[in-house]
Amino acid sequence: MITQSTRAHDAPGNASLRAMFAARKQVFIDKLQWDLPALDGRFELDQFDTPDARYLILLDPDDLRHRASVRLLPTTAPHLLGDVYPQLCADGPPSGEGVWEISRFCLDPAQTPAEHRDARNQLVTALADYALHHGISEYVGVAEAGWYHTISKFGWTCRTLGPVHRDGACRILALSIAVDEDTLPGLQRTGTYAPLVLKFEESGEPGL
Numbered sequence: 001m002i003t004q005s006t007r008a009h010d011a012p013g014n015a016s017l018r019a020m021f022a023a024r025k026q027v028f029i030d031k032l033q034w035d036l037p038a039l040d041g042r043f044e045l046d047q048f049d050t051p052d053a054r055y056l057i058l059l060d061p062d063d064l065r066h067r068a069s070v071r072l073l074p075t076t077a078p079h080l081l082g083d084v085y086p087q088l089c090a091d092g093p094p095s096g097e098g099v100w101e102i103s104r105f106c107l108d109p110a111q112t113p114a115e116h117r118d119a120r121n122q123l124v125t126a127l128a129d130y131a132l133h134h135g136i137s138e139y140v141g142v143a144e145a146g147w148y149h150t151i152s153k154f155g156w157t158c159r160t161l162g163p164v165h166r167d168g169a170c171r172i173l174a175l176s177i178a179v180d181e182d183t184l185p186g187l188q189r190t191g192t193y194a195p196l197v198l199k200f201e202e203s204g205e206p207g208l
Helices: 008-013 015-031 113-133 145-151 183-190
Strands: 002-005 054-059 066-074 099-107 138-144 157-160 165-167 170-178 198-200
Touching: 015 054, 015 066, 015 099, 054 113, 066 113, 099 113, 113 183, 138 145, 145 157, 145 170
Parallel strands: 002 198, 099 138
Antiparallel strands: 002 054, 054 066, 066 099, 138 170, 157 170, 165 170
8 A cells, every 4th residue: 555645744643744854864864874964863853844735645454553655755856966966966856836855765774675676566566656637747866876776777767967977886877767658567567567446534525
C-alpha cells in the first residue's frame, strides 16, 4: 500500500510519517553517515520538510511497516537542488509548475534483497503514476553518480543536468526525469513496473 501525505507538520500524530522519518534517520544518518539533524535523536527532518512537501510512503499491507518512501517538493518553493545545489546544473535548475523535485528516496534497511528490489520498483512506479495524475512532466533531483547509473536503467527518460561534482567523499550530480505517456511502457520493458493501489491520505483528494 502506498499512502500520500501532504502535511509534514502533522508527523508527531501520523504513524506513517513517523515511520518514514525514523527510517530516514536509520538510512541517511546511521548507515550513510550524512551530517543531518535528528529530531529527538529518532527522526531525520530538514528545512525542506515543510507543508509544501508531498510524501509517497510504501507500507506493508499487513502490519503497516515502512518499506520505502520519497519526498516530493514543487520547484516553485524552496527545494534542495534550487537552494543548496544550483551549481550542479549547467544551465540553472529547472523550475515551473510541472517540475517537482525528488529527494530522500529511502528504502528500509530491514528488508531482504528481494524485498528491497520489490519496494524500489513499487515506489518508482508510484512516482510515475503520481506524476501522470498530477500534471507533473518532469522530476529533478540530486543523486550520487552510482545511484544515477541505476536510476537511468529503470526505463524512463533520464538525463544529467551538468557534470559530476565532488561533495566530500561523494560524487554527485543533478538529474532530470521526464514523465509522459511513454514512461509506464518504458518501466514495463525493463521489468521495473510494479503497480499497486495508491491511497491518498489527508489531502482531500480521491484515491486512484
